[in-house]
Amino acid sequence: MRGSEARSVSGASIRIAGLAKQYGSVTAVDDVNIEIASGEFLALLGPSGSGKTTVLMSVAGFEYPSRGRILVDGDDVTNTPVNRRNLGMVFQKYTLFPHMSVADNVAFPLKMRGIAKAERHARAEAALATVRLAGYGARMPSQLSGGQQQRVALARAIVYQPRVLLMDEPLSALDKNLREEMQLEIKRLHSELGITVVFVTHDQSEALTMADRVAVLKDGRLRQIGPAKELYERPANLFTAGFIGEMNFLPFRMVSRADTIVVEGASGPAWQLPLEAAVDDLQPGQPGLLAIRPERIALAASSGDENTVRAEIKDIVYAGAALLIIARLPDGSEIRARVPGASDLRGLKVGDVADLHCPPEAVLLYAEGPR
Ligand SMILES: Nc1ncnc2c1ncn2[C@@H]1O[C@H](COP(=O)(O)OP(=O)(O)OP(=O)(O)O)[C@@H](O)[C@H]1O
Ligand SMILES: [Mg+2]
Structure with a gap:
């Protein structure tokens, strides 16, 4: 001692x-x-x-x-x-x-x-x-x-x-x-x-x-x-958010904010998020950036899942313990997902369209502005 x-x-x-x-x-x-x-x-x-x-x-x-x-x-x-x-x-x-x-x-x-x-x-x-x-x-x-x-x-x-x-x-x-x-x-x-x-x-x-x-x-x-x-x-x-670790930033617009926050983004239907997701004090109608870490994103089990984005796979990089999936959203922005290296990709390959699931508790919302 x-x-x-x-x-x-x-x-x-x-x-x-x-x-x-x-x-x-x-x-x-x-x-x-x-x-x-x-x-x-x-x-x-x-x-x-x-x-x-x-x-x-x-x-x-x-x-x-x-x-x-x-x-x-x-x-x-x-x-x-x-x-x-x-x-x-x-x-x-x-x-x-x-x-x-x-x-x-x-x-x-x-x-x-x-x-x-x-x-x-x-x-x-x-x-x-x-x-x-x-x-x-x-x-x-x-x-x-x-x-x-x-x-x-x-x-x-x-x-x-x-x-x-x-x-x-x-x-x-x-x-x-x-x-x-x-x-x-x-x-x-x-x-x-x-x-x-x-x-x-x-x-x-x-x-x-x-x-x-x-x-x-x-x-x-x-x-x-x-x-x-x-x-x-x-x-x-x-x-x-951008300086520490890897982060995806996706543009979004806040639809409503009551018991939950509803946002709509570049692709797919609106998402429901817990109130704690908002780091900045955002108001309905306001645009912002939705942040999510690549390791929190998973391949959706089925295309009907909530809180997913559809994205075209541009690259799959084998990085030992993890697989890095780089994909493009319909608006042209890039999204990265890290899944365990042993994951079953169910035959997905470059050029395919994948549904990426973003768990609501892993999402953070920021107002747009200078970083
Ligand atoms: N003696 C000096 N005269 C004028 N400007 C200086 C002087 N020392 C530092 N600065 C300026 O002050 C700012 C902060 O410098 P500092 O050395 O503290 O940064 P740092 O975070 O340690 O950067 P680095 O990671 O490159 O070491 C910089 O813009 C630098 O150019
Ligand atoms: Mg220094």
Whole structure:
């Protein structure tokens, strides 16, 4: 139970309050408010240029906000220099000193803090063991693989037992297998050390697998924050719906809204949907976009089924565990369905017309508008 004891002492809470950052006329971050609990693992997710690094650097102290405050464990650190915030950092590129041994690299932050040599080396060795590199201390960074170098960077970030670990795309330089291995490694470290982690990524599946909560940024603004499941199952807006996972968007018009919602779309008869389907506040007569995940769509048992669309199959792609069916609706728009790889397609082939069933509870409705 060492892990849970550590959790209660070492992770700091972070409050990002009204953070804004201007570079001349460029607004990099615009009024971002996030509360991160002690020991939480938060991912900052967003497309390139959305402000992720700027938020992280403001927490670290490398950037000074144009407006807003940063609080760590309730203390306002907005004016506190980087080296006095006691936060660990890991960057995208391995930033090891090439002329220093692995052990000296890891011990470096301790040297900067004036800790004696014997203790430095004992603590560096312990940190290396934590990232599963015990015995590698005498090597030079050039004698390590990319994944091992990034582990050394991680050891160096945790060696002085920071209250928070800030990571900016630390795995993006690694290949897929190594990246997945390191994702698990970082998660293990997080639960073992109990420290608060803020992890920047533009890879949505990485954010969903690793984090307790995900904050979605776009154009410097926070668009949604919540647990992975919530973001995936009920995106709060069109941007998140399109950015996280795969999503089909079909145009529709709302016919009525009473005990249920009735919508009509590009093809087939009107659909009845539960009231909860409407994410945005849509009114009868209004057009919108109906969203449904490809894996929620199934081949209809018979053509008389409710909530189906008729679509012409353009392609069937075998993707191991799943089959991807790409089809075209009468209005020309595309719809994708993912069905289990072992599914019986009942002889369907490219060029055939299929009835695709969209279960009402899997449908979300958004107003049309900018994403
Ligand atoms: N020093 C700077 N001077 C001017 N503009 C900047 C500066 N740093 C960042 N920006 C701008 O601020 C915005 C946010 O940049 P930021 O680096 O935070 O994005 P990001 O989400 O980390 O992107 P990426 O995924 O590409 O790393 C971008 O439009 C960027 O061009
Ligand atoms: Mg960045």
